[in-house]
Amino acid sequence: MSNIEETLDPEDWERTRKLAHEMIDDAIGHLDTVRERGVWNEMPDTVRAHFDTSVPTAPQDLETVYKELRENLLPYSMGNIHPRFWGWYMGSGSFTGALGDFLAAVDGSNLGGGNTAAAAMDSQVVDWFKEMMGFPATASGTLTSGGSMANMVAHTIARNAKAGVNVREEGILAMPQPLRFYASDQVHSCHQKALETLGLGAKSLTSVPTDDHQRMDITALEQAITDDISAGIKPACVIGTVGTTNTGALDDLNAIAKLCQKYEIWFHVDGCIGAFLRIAPKHRHLCDGIELADSIALDPHCLTSALMGPNSVI
Numbered sequence: 001m002s003n004i005e006e007t008l009d010p011e012d013w014e015r016t017r018k019l020a021h022e023m024i025d026d027a028i029g030h031l032d033t034v035r036e037r038g039v040w041n042e043m044p045d046t047v048r049a050h051f052d053t054s055v056p057t058a059p060q061d062l063e064t065v066y067k068e069l070r071e072n073l074l075p076y077s078m079g080n081i082h083p084r085f086w087g088w089y090m091g092s093g094s095f096t097g098a099l100g101d102f103l104a105a106v107d108g109s110n111l112g113g114g115n116t117a118a119a120a121m122d123s124q125v126v127d128w129f130k131e132m133m134g135f136p137a138t139a140s141g142t143l144t145s146g147g148s149m150a151n152m153v154a155h156t157i158a159r160n161a162k163a164g165v166n167v168r169e170e171g172i173l174a175m176p177q178p179l180r181f182y183a184s185d186q187v188h189s190c191h192q193k194a195l196e197t198l199g200l201g202a203k204s205l206t207s208v209p210t211d212d213h214q215r216m217d218i219t220a221l222e223q224a225i226t227d228d229i230s231a232g233i234k235p236a237c238v239i240g241t242v243g244t245t246n247t248g249a250l251d252d253l254n255a256i257a258k259l260c261q262k263y264e265i266w267f268h269v270d271g272c273i274g275a276f277l278r279i280a281p282k283h284r285h286l287c288d289g290i291e292l293a294d295s296i297a298l299d300p301h302c303l304t305s306a307l308m309g310p311n312s313v314i
């Protein structure tokens, strides 16, 4: 019987160290020369063929895998790291963020909980977000995989808060009234998907028309709310957007907050594009009212977070 320990560690740390240094040098070179390349590089069929093979059954050394990645993956990226990428709204990340991802993986902590420094840092970041958004210390929050998930977490809480029954216990079929969510016709598609996933259906999202600046029409919003109340439907949540995906439009959050207070509706803000405007010295007033939200989805573009006001329970 062999006494050699079975491990996932590299067989040769020195060789791995050399390759890792090479990867860092290549990565810096890749980013440093991005302006010299085109934004888009069409993938030839010969390269595409590399992604259509059966499961590899034999081991390969890391050098070979890295060569494959350097030749067949890196040249054919989306292009959103290029300064002339104007095709879609799409964040580019940063080299500091890439180093952070690497070091987070090296730390390897599972953040489901635990008395670890990584968990403490996770909470600290959420606390900083709360402070930046003007939320009280009693608010809660969580880091998520992206904006869609952050919005879905918030909609789950809004649904549970307004359902009129204990949805976690009884399920949505026990709800005494159908719920309605409201958002401008510029809202991101993830909201409809979240409501479908939460069992409320796409029809539970009312699309409110916008004005000449793509901001939610507040008069139309109130009309939709009162129409629904008359029809026996419960207005549950208004979604204000700070920075719409198409044009970066900012809804009037104070006006939405006022209506939400009047009709006892959950006020959610999708700030995945613009919430951090709140810390811009000259323009923070553009998202006045964000501090009145019951929940915010926000995205500093390397991680995403959902914040919930003090009365929220997940």
Ligand SMILES: Cc1ncc(COP(=O)(O)O)c(C=O)c1O
Pocket: 089, 145, 146, 147, 148, 149, 151, 188, 190, 241, 243, 244, 245, 270, 271, 272, 273, 304
């Ligand atoms: C305003 C807004 N909300 C939510 C999302 C969804 O974010 P993600 O793609 O990270 O799930 C986006 C994405 O572009 C967005 O622009």
